[in-house]
Amino acid sequence: MLALQLARLSNQELFACDVHLVEPRPVPGPGLAYTAHRPEYLLNVRSEYLSAFPEQPDHFVNWLRVTQSEPCHFSFCSRQNYGRYLQQLISQVLEWPSSNGIRCQWHNQAAKEIRVLPDGRSAVVKLSNGTEIHSDYVVLALGNFPPLPPARHDLRYLNHPTYHGNPWARGALRSIGLDETVLLIGTGLTAIDVLLGLRADGHRGQITVVSGHGRWPATHAEQEASYPSFYATELAGLSRVADVLRVIRRHVQRAQQQGISWQAVIDSLRPDLGRIWAAWPRPEQARFLRHVAGIWSVVRHRSPPQNAAAVQEMLDSGLVRLERGRVQAIEPAADGLAVTVRKAQQPTRQLVAQHVITCTGPLLDYRRVQDAVVAGLRTEGHLVPDELGLGIQTDAHGALLTAQGDASAVLFTLGPSRRPVSFESTAVPELRKQAVALAQELGRRLLPNTEIR
Template identity: 60%
Template sequence: MLLVQLAHLPGGPYDVDVHLVEPRAVPGPGLAYSARRKEYLLNVRAPFLSAFPQEPNHFLNWLAASKTPVCPSDFCSRQTYGKYLQQLTESVLAWPAANGLRFFCHHQKAVAATLTQDGRSATVQLADGHEIRSRRVVLALGNFPPAPDLRLSAEVRRHPGYHSNPWGPQALQNIAPHHSVLLIGSGLTAMDVLLGLAADGHHGPVTVVARSGRWPSVHGPLGQSYLSFYANELAGLTSVAEVVRVVRRHVRQAQQQGQDWRPVIDSLRPDLGRIWQAWPQAEQARFLRHVASIWSVVRHRSPPQNAAAVQRMLDAGIVRMQLGKVTHIETAGTDLQVEVTRGKQRQQVRVQHVISCTGPLLDYSRIPDPLVSSLRAAGHLVPDALHLGITTDEHGALCTAQGQVSDVFYTLGPSRRPAYFESTAVPELRTQAAALAQHLQPFLAAD
């Protein structure tokens, strides 16, 4: 999205080359939208998925022009959205933009980035040994595979029944229809995995282990709204308890008036970043401990058809929910022995496959990616104190270990959760991309 926004910047001509470093054969879809399964649906409706904040109907118009099959209930497949992003990216890479920017794609992985001696640019090293010297480097790294907070032995990690990344290219392919499976987590990733297993004809027992025992909420009807109450009641509140109290009161009022609760939550979306930023770090930590899991359930919802499919599996007894936390996994021959803890109770569950559905790894102090590791070791990239992403300024410029703001390294996307908390969905990402492109525009002329 940043690439596309740069290409659409007004002015110029800019005598600047823009390099996209992307190891995947097809640039654009990334990890989230490369899935080749039609049952993996987006959890945001099509009318809200335009890549351009200023053109809200762009994705809908693309669907009509490309004669894509109708998306059921406005929920398109991830694969469909991947094609949309692929075409946008390819159109930028095909020729210089009207503003003079030239775009190049390197199908390589970046393994390191080091500042030049004068500190005014960086050299990015690619896996094949080539180097790219650049005045600005933007880390658009997306999400990293799940990593449960477990100390797993090398034997478990190598076990064919342990699936650390359900989105990997060969993920889940060795699960036979009758195999027993355990999922860690009950969020949207777990629901996608269940739908994928069902599409493959899986009928073996599936145990879902989750501390809350909650599934994501279901999307309500389109077209409902609720008047924003941020300016009058939430602006300036500095504690989680105060904000939760106000939101709960509005949910009760809506329900008493026969209205759905979802639009109340949705009305907060434009101001979520400001609510988060108004809390001191201690309050943000309190939110993460006590409210974040419930917030995830009510905020990140599932398409109705997905929720109905999972409910059918539950009713049929194929899937069962087990309250608790996975605290240990060890090998047991061809199986895996999983310890599930709930309070003082410990239970052993023996299964043939364990799939981590805990969501992406956000803690940049634990991310083993070589590029991240090199920047972290050099003090150019500083993980935030709450382990949500990277410490940045308001424009996404990385803050160094010395507390300075870099004028070379930037980031956007999930890595900016410390600033916004909500920084993963398309409406937030496209806004960040447009804002960062505009912030970089004066440097394009200067460079």
């Protein structure tokens, strides 16, 4: 999206510029989220909100109509079609120079090292094939990292052939026999995707889902409704989590009295969630993460109605069984893996399954990310994780803050890594705004014949 927005800057904003897009996957555009060739994986946001261009809200829906990708149902489209949409858009930028002088080149390689030069004004990006790209600006658009191991002691299970630590890895579910038992760790949107994938494959074996809180994502309302924004009049500047929650609960009750769903109230806050988060001092942000973030994730990141119905059917039939508790250990067993689960004030119990899949969501804590690029920048003091474990410390433009607290002149980021500033930084509506703003900022900084990667 950032490359698309750079290519759309006006001629007055940008001179001739080389953009190097480093992406090791087979095609650029779909990324991890939209690569899987599974029509059962649906987007969790309605199609009308997924245009790549904020000023053209119907762009994606019109693309669906023109391509006839999903002619009968546009509400929640498949992720693979959204991946095709992004791939088509970026291919147009890669095929020929843009009218503003942008020349975009795709490197089908992984970045192995980023070295900021001593002047602090440029960097060298080293690729896996040894190529070195000298660049005036480097943007970390790294997306999400696989979850941490759910059990930290006796890590032998990590190398077990039936342990699946990354459910998004290519072919992760294909090795599971139709009658083999499966245990999922987590009940979020990732777990729902895995259940739908197993269902589509015709899986018949018992599936156990382990969750500490036992809550599934809430469901999108069948009918879209709107609720007037109350941020400016009642929420602006509130510095305590409890005060914000009190106002939201009052409006949920008011909406229900008017026959409007609670989902509409939550959705009315979306444009202002970053400002609500930023108004809280650090102790209040930490309090939110301890006590509210879990339920917030359930109500904010919702599932399409058809997905929720499919999961409920699997639960009702007994094919899926929910177990409350937290995973304490995973050990190889005679018939797969033994998972030790503990629930508060109850004795531990052991569950055995032939396959175990971690569905606890992506790793967001950059203190723990072991990716070579991230680790190198972190060691050199060019990348500083935030103390709440949400992402990377940046300024308002997405420039990385150094260990000395200065905004980098060369390193930028966007996407989930910017959660410390806005908290909500993972869905398309937020990402495209960041892409527009960062493209405009880089356009202001660029001089003739500079390069950006």
